[in-house]
Amino acid sequence: MAKLLLTILWGFVALNNYVTSYREITSPDMVGPIWGPGSSCRRQLQFLEGGYGTDIIQPPELRGEWVSTRCEVRSGPEFITRKYKFNSDMSFVLLQFYYTDHQCQLPSYSVRIRGYLQLGATSFAVPGATIAQYELERMSLIAFKVESADHLRVKLNATCLSQIGASSKFQPNERIHILNLAHDHRLIDCASDIGLTVHELQLIRQQARSEFLQDEARTIVWEELLLGNVHSNLTLRKTYRPETFQTPLRRYSENDKDCAICHAVRRGTETDPPILPSRQGLAPAPLHGEWASLTCEVGSSYFITRHLMFMGNDTWETHYHFYKDPLCRTPVYALSMKGTHTPPLSSKLVDGATNVDFTLIAASLTPQHKDMVRTLNAISKSECGGKAIWKLGRTNDVIQNGGCASLVGLLVVKQHDLIRIEEDSMNGLVLYTGILPTDGTLKDSEAKRPTAYQEPLLHCEGPDPRTASLVTDMDNNGNSVLLKLSAFFISIVFSFVL
Ligand SMILES: *[C@@H]1O[C@H](CO)[C@@H](O)[C@H](O)[C@H]1NC(C)=O
Ligand SMILES: *[C@@H]1O[C@H](CO)[C@@H](O)[C@H](O)[C@H]1NC(C)=O
Numbered sequence: 001m002a003k004l005l006l007t008i009l010w011g012f013v014a015l016n017n018y019v020t021s022y023r024e025i026t027s028p029d030m031v032g033p034i035w036g037p038g039s040s041c042r043r044q045l046q047f048l049e050g051g052y053g054t055d056i057i058q059p060p061e062l063r064g065e066w067v068s069t070r071c072e073v074r075s076g077p078e079f080i081t082r083k084y085k086f087n088s089d090m091s092f093v094l095l096q097f098y099y100t101d102h103q104c105q106l107p108s109y110s111v112r113i114r115g116y117l118q119l120g121a122t123s124f125a126v127p128g129a130t131i132a133q134y135e136l137e138r139m140s141l142i143a144f145k146v147e148s149a150d151h152l153r154v155k156l157n158a159t160c161l162s163q164i165g166a167s168s169k170f171q172p173n174e175r176i177h178i179l180n181l182a183h184d185h186r187l188i189d190c191a192s193d194i195g196l197t198v199h200e201l202q203l204i205r206q207q208a209r210s211e212f213l214q215d216e217a218r219t220i221v222w223e224e225l226l227l228g229n230v231h232s233n234l235t236l237r238k239t240y241r242p243e244t245f246q247t248p249l250r251r252y253s254e255n256d257k258d259c260a261i262c263h264a265v266r267r268g269t270e271t272d273p274p275i276l277p278s279r280q281g282l283a284p285a286p287l288h289g290e291w292a293s294l295t296c297e298v299g300s301s302y303f304i305t306r307h308l309m310f311m312g313n314d315t316w317e318t319h320y321h322f323y324k325d326p327l328c329r330t331p332v333y334a335l336s337m338k339g340t341h342t343p344p345l346s347s348k349l350v351d352g353a354t355n356v357d358f359t360l361i362a363a364s365l366t367p368q369h370k371d372m373v374r375t376l377n378a379i380s381k382s383e384c385g386g387k388a389i390w391k392l393g394r395t396n397d398v399i400q401n402g403g404c405a406s407l408v409g410l411l412v413v414k415q416h417d418l419i420r421i422e423e424d425s426m427n428g429l430v431l432y433t434g435i436l437p438t439d440g441t442l443k444d445s446e447a448k449r450p451t452a453y454q455e456p457l458l459h460c461e462g463p464d465p466r467t468a469s470l471v472t473d474m475d476n477n478g479n480s481v482l483l484k485l486s487a488f489f490i491s492i493v494f495s496f497v498l
């Protein structure tokens with residue numbers, strides 16, 4: 001609901017076609033004392049706010065190979081790696097590898113998809129993105145285990161099974177053609193029954209990235225391909241058109257020294273899927289310290305930087321900054337929240353993940369764009385006897401009971417979230433938080449607890465959750481896990497409005 005509200009607010013702002021080179025830096029009351037002048041979290045966020053290190057390539061130039069940089073998690077959960085190749089005639093071959101574990105070490109089945117892509121106009125709804133259409137030619141899959149084959153077979157109806165050619169053929173390591181629309185063949189179109197679609201090709205953003213590595217005194221450059229998101233509800237994936245993006249793919253280069261996983265994924269084939277190296281995860285996640293966005297993140301209809309803090313006494317605090325442009329240069333509003341949380345518990349549903357519930361106690365909002373001020377004042381006038389209380393750059397408490405700025409009826413008091421902390425070979429210690437339901441609702445019930453993650457946040461300040469009162473142990477699978485000694489550690493949140 002709150003997300004909906006702010007999306008509407010934002011939509012309002014976006015539709016007002018203002019001319020702007022305006023930028024107001026504000027420091028809401030809640031922000032000041034925590035982000036000290038030398039804070040490395042603050043420096044990291046300022047870097048993102050300038051749009052440094054990212055150039056959007058438009059129109060996209062997709063020719064080449066693109067690979068996953070990690071074991072990606074989709075709602076379900078599904079664990080997947082991707083290897084996509086686009087040719088100069090815009091034909092493509094997409095390879096998707098599905099796994100049963102969160103480390104992407106136990107392949108379940110692979111999917112090979114051939115077709116053509118046609119780039120269209122730039123997107124009005126998602127700044128920086130290009131709309132595209134695709135046409136599929138063939139899709140086949142290979143299951144690697146009897147259980148995987150059985151799992152896929154039961155999703156097909158009798159017509160599809162007979163078209164595909166007798167259910168007995170659905171065996172491990174056999175290639176099954178589940179879609180064939182090439183002219184010289186009989187028609188088979190059973191991919192979406194299995195939940196396989198490539199609507200992600202309908203929304204595309206390509207960007208050049210660069211980063212200066214202080215320690216090694218060198219600049220690294222790479223290219224990313226962001227494709228459309230998939231719906232968090234599996235049954236709605238068939239028809240969903242993407243409105244935001246999923247985890248970026250990285251342009252494959254033989255000389256890329258910074259992405260070992262890229263090379264592993266590139267070597268994968270339809271019959272021989274990539275096996276990714278183990279990552280050290282901390283489970284249940286001992287939430288502690290401060291965490292900040294690694295990029296100007298793409299939401300649906302806004303762009304955002306996040307800064308999350310765990311105080312170590314069951315309290316959390318977050319600062320979100322919303323922007324109207326894909327390089328996070330034009331702020332629209334800032335939102336700060338704090339509250340308490342439950343002790344982290346290992347998730348039974350998502351391998352390697354932690355369940356945490358966040359309760360909201362305080363929230364404040366700072367409009368940073370004149371159109372946002374106008375929109376908020378329209379609300380306060382109607383709710384509060386004609387009073388326009390919002391001013392540019394001025395922070396108001398939005399929780400306070402009876403306050404004219406109150407949006408309390410729209411905020412969810414308790415969020416059911418999914419958290420993971422892990423050691424990422426490219427970025428260091430990162431924290432993942434759960435994605436929001438794609439239908440625009442919030443994580444406000446156990447049933448809506450996410451099964452996939454948003455983009456990771458980097459540990460930037462404060463206690464390192466790996467040290468001190470943590471011990472390493474082995475779980476039943478031999479995976480190294482960290483056990484927490486005290487219930488002292490706990491955690492965070494934020495997507496109260498996201
Ligand atoms: C079986 O699935 C295919 C592909 O989705 C569909 O076209 C067909 O109508 C279905 N047949 C029956 C009998 O449900
Ligand atoms: C997914 O969508 C279907 C169809 O709208 C709905 O019946 C089902 O409850 C949804 N599942 C979840 C977990 O929201």
Ligand SMILES: *[C@@H]1O[C@H](CO)[C@@H](O)[C@H](O)[C@H]1NC(C)=O
Nearest residue numbers: 310311312313314315316340
């Ligand atoms: C938790 O710790 C933070 C930071 O040390 C402090 O500001 C806050 O008052 C503490 N809250 C409680 C409930 O102890």
